[in-house]
Amino acid sequence: MTIGRALLQLLVFPGLLYAVPVAWLMLWMERKLTARLQGRIGPPFYQPFFDFVKLLAKQPLPRPRLQALAMSALPVLAVASTLGALALLPVFPHSGGFSGDLVLLVALLEIPPLCAVLAGFVSRSLYGELGATREAVLSIAYSLPFLAALVALAAAADSLSLSVISQQAMWQVRLPALLALALCLPVKLRVNPFSVANAEQEIYAGATTEFEGPRLALWELAHGLEWVALTGLWAVLAFPVAHAVWPLRATVFVAISLTLVLALAAVAAATARLKLAQAARVYWLWGSALGALAMVVAMVWP
Amino acid sequence: MRLVDSLVRTARRRSPWLFHLNAGSCNGCDIEFVTCLTPRYDVEQLGIRLEGSPRHADIIVVSGPVTRTTRAAVETVYAQVPEPKVVVALGSCPASCNVFAGSPTIEGPLDRILPVDVYVPGCPPRPDAIIAGIAEAIGLLAGRGRA
Numbered sequence: 001m002t003i004g005r006a007l008l009q010l011l012v013f014p015g016l017l018y019a020v021p022v023a024w025l026m027l028w029m030e031r032k033l034t035a036r037l038q039g040r041i042g043p044p045f046y047q048p049f050f051d052f053v054k055l056l057a058k059q060p061l062p063r064p065r066l067q068a069l070a071m072s073a074l075p076v077l078a079v080a081s082t083l084g085a086l087a088l089l090p091v092f093p094h095s096g097g098f099s100g101d102l103v104l105l106v107a108l109l110e111i112p113p114l115c116a117v118l119a120g121f122v123s124r125s126l127y128g129e130l131g132a133t134r135e136a137v138l139s140i141a142y143s144l145p146f147l148a149a150l151v152a153l154a155a156a157a158d159s160l161s162l163s164v165i166s167q168q169a170m171w172q173v174r175l176p177a178l179l180a181l182a183l184c185l186p187v188k189l190r191v192n193p194f195s196v197a198n199a200e201q202e203i204y205a206g207a208t209t210e211f212e213g214p215r216l217a218l219w220e221l222a223h224g225l226e227w228v229a230l231t232g233l234w235a236v237l238a239f240p241v242a243h244a245v246w247p248l249r250a251t252v253f254v255a256i257s258l259t260l261v262l263a264l265a266a267v268a269a270a271t272a273r274l275k276l277a278q279a280a281r282v283y284w285l286w287g288s289a290l291g292a293l294a295m296v297v298a299m300v301w302p
Numbered sequence: 303m304r305l306v307d308s309l310v311r312t313a314r315r316r317s318p319w320l321f322h323l324n325a326g327s328c329n330g331c332d333i334e335f336v337t338c339l340t341p342r343y344d345v346e347q348l349g350i351r352l353e354g355s356p357r358h359a360d361i362i363v364v365s366g367p368v369t370r371t372t373r374a375a376v377e378t379v380y381a382q383v384p385e386p387k388v389v390v391a392l393g394s395c396p397a398s399c400n401v402f403a404g405s406p407t408i409e410g411p412l413d414r415i416l417p418v419d420v421y422v423p424g425c426p427p428r429p430d431a432i433i434a435g436i437a438e439a440i441g442l443l444a445g446r447g448r449a
Contacts (some may be wrong), residue, residue, distance in 0.1 A: 041346075
């Protein structure tokens, strides 16, 4: 991967220039669909953008210096690592990439939840700490099926390169692996029925309860980018058109991502929040079963 | 710079987040207030969100006559909301202490403790009146503070 190519992917597509507007679009789609399913009209199209600008223009509150530094650095790190993960997605065939970019992608995707846990504790708020604890417990639970599915895909394609996996993994392995990944999406995005980590009406905003103004704006942005990155990862792995021309691939990528957002929002609007133990059990039991199935098929199939 | 200013003003007008503070209210105003979020009134179409944390809020909506036990909480919560912010007094209690006026356990009305920007009188006020009051508060919010 040349430097120019890497910069293009980081800054234009599927990185910054594509991801930020689409992040706002996805946040809006989620809120709008929820409102429509509840019989409301819902927020207008530009809502997440104006939320972001308004939060940026609020005055930060005075805090102890180290706490202020940590509370500003953590959301920046979350935004940066999610953008890095987006840049690794092989939307186009032969788009570069390197052997092992799967490992880097997994590491980059794990940083935002870790930042959220740290943010909850560093904010010294009871609700922030509760949200951080729940986030940590859940991330242990969903990491098993998430990683098992990715390992199975890598084993099926006999490669650690994302673009090879997205083109060569067998569909017998891909189906259970994609199901396991889809099961992990709502908890990674903290939407119902797995929204215990930021449970509104219960612990306010979880880890971000104590964050205000520009710092909260960055968290909202990081959250939106996580939507783009995780649905994008799923879309890349589920590509039905492996060797198509690039405009078709880009269109299919965006279409699958947006459809997935609609599906997740519909499920979120139709379900109630599970308790922490129930949510963890879903991942330990059903998520791990799917992940193990994908792994067994990948190892045993000739 | 003027472009940024007008963008920020528009953003403040389009995205007011509320924090609801009960300072000894009888719950009547609170029920009417929550009604504004239901499908019939749906204030989310104005960009309004009810936030659980005062750190996220722009507009503080206070109901109740401010009892002795809630006064400290009212002051703390007001200090926790970042600038720019607007205070809305919801119902007759924070405006005049209503039927509780003269009680030894009441420290209100609210304007003795916080600078109140908008009064929404009524016992309780109708959701339409609450939305009108919040709309007025949004206008104040947009003009307040530097970008």
